[in-house]
Amino acid sequence: MGVEVAVRGLTKSFGGQPVWSDISLTLPAGEISVLLGPSGTGKSVFLKTLVGLLRPDRGDIVIEGRNLPRLSERDLYEVRKLFGVLFQDGALFGSMNIYDNVAFPLREHTRRSESEIRAVVTEKLDMVGLVGAEKKLPGEISGGMRKRAGLARALVLDPQIVLFDEPDSGLDPVRTAYLNQLIIDLNQRTEATFLIVTHDINTARTVPDNIGLIYHGHLAMFGPREMLLSSTEPVVRQFLNAQRIGPIGMAEEKDAEELQAEAQAGAELPPLPPIPVQLQPSDGRRRRAERPPGQWCRDHGVEPPPGSFAGPDGQRTVELPAFLTRDGVPG
Numbered sequence: 001m002g003v004e005v006a007v008r009g010l011t012k013s014f015g016g017q018p019v020w021s022d023i024s025l026t027l028p029a030g031e032i033s034v035l036l037g038p039s040g041t042g043k044s045v046f047l048k049t050l051v052g053l054l055r056p057d058r059g060d061i062v063i064e065g066r067n068l069p070r071l072s073e074r075d076l077y078e079v080r081k082l083f084g085v086l087f088q089d090g091a092l093f094g095s096m097n098i099y100d101n102v103a104f105p106l107r108e109h110t111r112r113s114e115s116e117i118r119a120v121v122t123e124k125l126d127m128v129g130l131v132g133a134e135k136k137l138p139g140e141i142s143g144g145m146r147k148r149a150g151l152a153r154a155l156v157l158d159p160q161i162v163l164f165d166e167p168d169s170g171l172d173p174v175r176t177a178y179l180n181q182l183i184i185d186l187n188q189r190t191e192a193t194f195l196i197v198t199h200d201i202n203t204a205r206t207v208p209d210n211i212g213l214i215y216h217g218h219l220a221m222f223g224p225r226e227m228l229l230s231s232t233e234p235v236v237r238q239f240l241n242a243q244r245i246g247p248i249g250m251a252e253e254k255d256a257e258e259l260q261a262e263a264q265a266g267a268e269l270p271p272l273p274p275i276p277v278q279l280q281p282s283d284g285r286r287r288r289a290e291r292p293p294g295q296w297c298r299d300h301g302v303e304p305p306p307g308s309f310a311g312p313d314g315q316r317t318v319e320l321p322a323f324l325t326r327d328g329v330p331g
């Protein structure tokens with residue numbers, strides 16, 4: 001089982017310029033969380049701070065009773081072994097073949113024999129569907145394969161927490177769909193805690209158990225997927241529905257004048273789209289952390305947008321409680 005990551009009051013600046021401040025959230029053990037936010041809001045900085053590559057100005061990151069910002073370099077080095085990180089470009093060594101790239105953390109951080117290393121590398125390459133590509137150089141394979149190789153490398157030390165920095169950047173929609181399925185299947189198999197930074201709204205809507213949004217130097221919201229997908233909070237609604245109307249502007253937040261002009265022009269955000277069902281593991285079992293669709297909405301007295309929790313063919317894939325169906329008649 002993965003471990004919980006509790007972040008409290010985290011603040012980070014560079015040269016006196018704050019990137020974000022006072023971020024508090026808990027990544028539940030073994031669950032998948034997605035972190036969203038406009039470009040430049042500091043999502044990558046957040047991941048690097050979590051894994052201890054950057055020191056926060058203040059705040060706590062508590063994992064298994066240890067507060068990372070307070071640890072010595074030596075203890076931090078140990079805690080870092082709990083993490084696997086998939087960097088944006090896969091961060092593979094260009095001169096090493098895929099096998100050696102994936103074997104690298106094992107050779108650096110463990111005393112395992114080459115035959116033990118071979119067994120682990122083969123297992124991880126099999127997990128990401130790359131058996132047969134061992135001898136290729138990163139420059140000889142596609143972007144999607146490089147991401148998968150980076151993922152195999154992130155998994156070799158059997159991490160309890162896996163951080164993904166834009167795993168879908170530069171991938172076509174079909175490859176993104178395959179990668180998303182792979183992420184769900186790996187979460188099911190490894191039981192690690194996953195945090196994914198993405199700009200892909202479809203990924204954000206269907207893959208995670210929890211969603212967070214960083215905006216304007218703060219965490220605008222973090223919580224269960226249904227909470228954000230049914231939220232009418234303007235920033236969350238605008239971002240999760242990829243709209244131009246709302247507080248977020250092209251370069252930064254819109255000023256009062258722009259928002260007033262928008263209001264005068266009668267510009268309104270379209271209705272919330274239906275909440276899709278979550279992507280399921282391909283082994284046919286339910287997700288471990290799955291809550292029944294509609295449960296968060298029911299527990300919080302929130303009516304989900306019409307058509308929510310239908311499968312891709314528009315058919316309901318789950319029994320909905322009477323609360324979620326018009327007049328108690330399943331729609």
Ligand SMILES: Nc1ncnc2c1ncn2[C@@H]1O[C@H](COP(=O)(O)OP(=O)(O)OP(=O)(O)O)[C@@H](O)[C@H]1O
Pocket residue numbers: 014019037038039040041042043044045046
């Ligand atoms: N080591 C550093 N030193 C100084 N400034 C930095 C450093 N790393 C990041 N920044 C700044 O922090 C801000 C946030 O950068 P970051 O890459 O985390 O944003 P992001 O939300 O991941 O963006 P994108 O979605 O475009 O990838 C940027 O203004 C960036 O220039």
